[in-house]
Amino acid sequence: MNQINPDQILSSEEIKAAKDAFEAYDKMGYGTLEVEELQKILEEFGHKPSKEELQQMIIQVDVKNKGFIDFEDFKRAIAIYKIIEEDNEEDDTLDAFVAMGGNADKSGTVDATKLIQIIKSDFKMTIDIERLINEMDRDKSGQISYQEFKNLLSD
Template identity: 30%
Template sequence: MTEITCTCCLTGEEEEEMKHLFTAYDVDENGMLELDELQKMFANFNVIALKEDIKAFFERVDTDQDGTVDYDELMAYIEEIMGEKSTSEEVVDAFNLIDEDGSGEVSHQEVAVAMQKADVGIPAEDIMYLLEEADLNNDGTISFSEFRSIIFGL
């Protein structure tokens, strides 16, 4: 059974991923994301959102209102939403329900079986695609942080 001790914090690995993503989309390398850079990030992650929604998100994250989002602002936002959402006992309970062997990680097979039992109406090949996308470190299993990312789209 998975125990979550610091749900509002990113793991070192997750923070490194965030730094890498931030710098990858900081095209002009000024240490800040402008609205157009954020829009490209959303597009590359196939996030379907209106420009107005992306702009509203940008304004929400741009806490100093300087027209850019720096790494600290982005991390503060991520920490805030993870602190709000990832403490949900339902997410932990769902993960533990799928993690039938109690290993703290779920195999692609465990997730596929759970989704079939839940009769979510998603074809098996689409489920496998989602699992491959969710398995960020390609180890064949989904950790709680990867699972949380699926649930909250982080």
């Protein structure tokens, strides 16, 4: 993961927000932050990395174990966390797909009728789930593939 190019992973808005946060925490203007501040900054952005995730980021960005990071290291840490979050989201989606009847290798399908029932009855949601499923079920089979399921959850 050390070969990550944060400029390819982060949007220009995310880079600007990272720069603003970095500068706000770099009170002395040295161009560095203590690695311990990384967690505080992430939490300010609404992220709550686990100890393991935080440790993984620190290992990746503070490779010389200096105890501080510069802005490029900071951007890399943010990019690493973004990748970790996306992986966690993918895992959650796959877990839900499997719980609904799909397979862990992303094969199989989920019955659209069962999905509608669960969303309306168990979760008591009032969204127009029939319309959403109809839009996602491109082949109109009444069976939702993993990709269709993932698209449904991301909309």
